[in-house]
Amino acid sequence: MFRRTRYQQGTIDRVKRKQGPDCWIFRWRETDASGKRVRRKVVLGTIEKYPTESSALKAAESLRVTINEEQPRFPQQPVSVAALITHFKLHELGPIQEDDEGRAFSTRTVYSDFLRLYVEPKWGDSGLREVRAVAVEKWLRTLPLARGTKSKVRNIMSVLFNHAIRHEFLPQNSNPITMVRQSAKRIGVPDILDVAELVALFEELSHRERVMVLLDALTGLRRGELMALKWQDANFEELELSVTRSIYRKVVGRCKTLASEKPVPLDPWIAEELLTWKRGCPYNQPEDWIFASTRMKGKQPYSPDSILKRCIRPAATRAKIAKTIGWHTFRRTFSTLLKANGEDVKVVQELLRHASTKITLDVYAQAVTPDKRRAQTKVADMLRAGVGARKKSLLDPSGPSTISQEAVSD
Structure with missing residues (x-):
């Protein structure tokens, strides 16, 4: 026995x-x-x-916790938050295996960073039973962070304490973070671009960045998914884009969710721009990155932060766009334009490849590919018409000119 x-x-x-x-x-x-x-x-x-x-x-202390994994822990044996964090990282945030279905690399990295930067410095020396909901709530209020970031800190702490319960460092139903109130509501509305602003931005971008922004604004890809695209992912005959990987801090991994890996329709205009870029770029073989870094000799894609800082934001300034632009701006813009066109919420959800909208929609509705392609084409037509009108006004000597002819032909 x-x-x-x-x-x-x-x-x-x-x-x-x-x-x-x-x-x-x-x-x-x-x-x-x-x-x-x-x-x-x-x-x-x-x-x-x-x-x-x-x-x-x-x-x-963290080793002591590990060697006693088969023993009952509560209530007599105290465990510190620092030891719990070490145990959590070892079991939940370790190296990703090939068949691992757990958290993506980007999620693991964010968890580790938040635990290191915020949770451990404040609570590391505290025992698990010393952490109280009201104290955590007051501490969150003192952090010089946005509400959304504070909410993420709170959620990660809740996951941490659920881990403690699962491994019997705490009794069931004793997670103190469940009672912590922290709003994630934005103080301000995030910026989106209208059609005229997107068109003005296109005119100020070089061919490489214009293809990046156009592809992002008409597919709603996340920045890691955009930079992780390879030429083998683009099916120009079927006008589809396979999104099978994402890149974060130079580490290639799977997409955020299973829904993210669904094929994305390619409007003929986007496909034509991609083909033009393929003919002109130095790395255009099936295994090459679509946006391969020349400085890295094609072994890595471009850094999205570097492209944003050095190319896209200066172009927005030249286009007299005063809004704050990030890669997610184009995803939000795509979503907004889809909704403005009156698209079905399920079509919008599948184009953006969200995991779900509501259970009812997920169970009773399925968007078919023609509907998604038609919705995307509506947005593409809006932008294409804007680009055409912009070029026509620039070529008309009697009209106002705010950009050089060289930029138009670029």
């Missing part, structure tokens, strides 16, 4: 080395496959890294 052993604290010893500084050793016992109790040990670090025994004990 299986018998649980008592909760182990383990021991910390300072050990002299023949070479180099002394180190701290953490020792404990565990049951091997034959049922025999054996001694185990692990090197925590040198005295240079942990100069005092208390600092070494703190470093060992």
Whole structure:
């Protein structure tokens, strides 16, 4: 019959080395496959890294949690938030395996950053039962962050404490973050561009950036999906774009959701612009990135932040657009223009590849590809007409001219 052993604290010893500084050793016992109790040990670090025994004990806390995973934890054994974060990162935010269906790389990175920047500095030394909803709520109010960012901090803390409950560091239904109130409502309305502003922006962009912005504004791709496109993803015969990957901080991974991997229709105008770019760019083989960086010799796509800062925002300034423009601006603009055209909400959802709108729509409605293509083409026609009218006015000597002929022919 299986018998649980008592909760182990383990021991910390300072050990002299023949070479180099002394180190701290953490020792404990565990049951091997034959049922025999054996001694185990692990090197925590040198005295240079942990100069005092208390600092070494703190470093060992996350290990202590791990070696006692088969033992009941609550209510007698306190666990610190710092130890919980270490345990959470080890089990939930580790390297992504090929068959991993968990969080995407971008999500794991954001979780790690938020825990490191906000949660651990404030709550790391606190025991799990010392964290109270009202205290967390007051602390969130002091953070110099946008409401949406504060809400994300709150949500990540809630996931962290749910992890503690799942691994029995806390009893069921004892997540204090569930009672924390934090609004995610925007203080201001995010900027979107109208058709005239998009057309003016196109005129100020070079061919490369114009193709990027046009493709983004007429497909609503997320920036990581846009930069991760390869020429093999563009089906010019079927006028479809396969979105199968995303890139974040130079790491290529899967898309945000399964819905994100659905094919995206390509309006003939977008397809023509893409083909023109393909004929002129140095990297145009099926395995090449559509927007391959020449500085990286085609091995990496361009950095979306760099393109935005160095090319798109200066072009917006030249076009006298005073709005704050980011990559998500084009996705929001696409959504707004679709809604302005009176498109069905399900069609909009599938064009933007959201996971869902409402359960009712997901269960009872399915947008077909012709409907999505027609909706996209309406927006493309609006922009194409605007570009044509703009060029006509620029070529008319009697009309106002705000851009050089070289820019028109570019």
